[in-house]
Amino acid sequence: MSIYENKLGIKAWAEADRPREKLLQQGRRQLTDAELIAILIGSGSRNETAVDLSKRILSSCHNDLHKLAQLGVKELSKFKGIGEAKAITIVAALELGRRRKDAEPAEVQKINSSLDAHRTIKADLADLPHEEFWLLLLNRANIVIGKHFVSKGGQAGTVVDPKMIFKIALEHGAASVVLAHNHPSGSLKPSTADVSITKKLMELGKMMEIAVHDHLIVYNETFLSLADEGYV
Template sequence: MSAHEERVLNTVKYTIKELPEDERPRERLVQFGAGALSSAELLAILLRTGTPEMTAVQLAQHLLTTMGSLRAIANAKPAELAQVKGIGVAKAAQLLAAVELGRRIALEQMGEQPAITRPDDVYALLHAQLRDEKQEHVVVLLLNTKNRVMRQTTVTKGTLDASLLHPREVFREAVRHSASSIILAHNHPSGDPTPSNEDIQITRRLHQAGQIMGIDLLDHVILGDGRWVSLKAQGVF
């Protein structure tokens, strides 16, 4: 921790406005740019206020310590963040709104990149987001006619189960956003991307549904630890 961060965290005052002007995160951002701020300071700007016991920066550091990482904060449910002392529902909503904006910006930038044409393109897009997840996350990528990502949506979390993952859940957003095709992806927390019988059955069911709806399922990519498996390449459909 830098001397500056230590001074900020050790202050006994309770609001950002009471900090010395050169140590207020907002003023530092304006003067030096966002890249000069620590993660706790950036979070403090989003949180806006602290508690009677903690400044906004101290609260931000407490949140980081409790959750373990920025990635964990980004992937948390609103109720999980709200349970952290000093956060509550309103601050949880502020944080997750900022996270979602960041994800949408990333997707817009992805739209300017070459189209997704290979399974390793899917892996490159999603592995950092899903690699530390302890549950399976099923993600649908909505593509335009040039195979560029229009939108990314998570349709379910937990064990991939054919009885729970209905085609309407997968294709709802595709219809809403007039997607030309979709790619399904999910992680295997074990690190082994070998498809299960359930994975194969679900893929075939979704492929058939896509044919009926006129929205192609281009691939189903399973992400593991440094590896991936394309069910399309394996001839599953």
């Protein structure tokens, strides 16, 4: 086999394309399903990377994680490159995901309060070691029509571009939005920058006829509403 035909192992990839390094550098939510499964698998073979093997498995399930979760150790072990140990790892990981989903309350569809907003967004901001900024998009009846990741920062803050906020809202036909970001430190006290950007976005929202109802600061199961607490 020539060097042009020989498939590269995962260690020979550019670092940015390797799933473990990508998770460390960009965060777990930036990985594809195949890349996440590749981390579980750990390694491919001489002729196939772990990601390619994962893509092959997903393809057999029409890229449907629910169908993948229905496969047992015996079915997964039929794929070349998947032994019993790797199959068990995949099954265990998917089962944990299912149990976490079952343990969560049903998704709130209508936002009548800051508590409703927190219930809807908290899972997206849970267990993060860095700050992320998210949007809840609502229609005129305050029904949730989407959740969108906006930006990622460090442990002390994240940059928010107002143009991006309203671009997302306009593209999805949102009548109003709720802002949310997490504080990895556990402190829910808003910074001066938090209050300032919220007031700015509220004013811009009035001009664009897209109401900014609230801004939540989240730490797992706890949160603070800038609107409820009178900061804005």
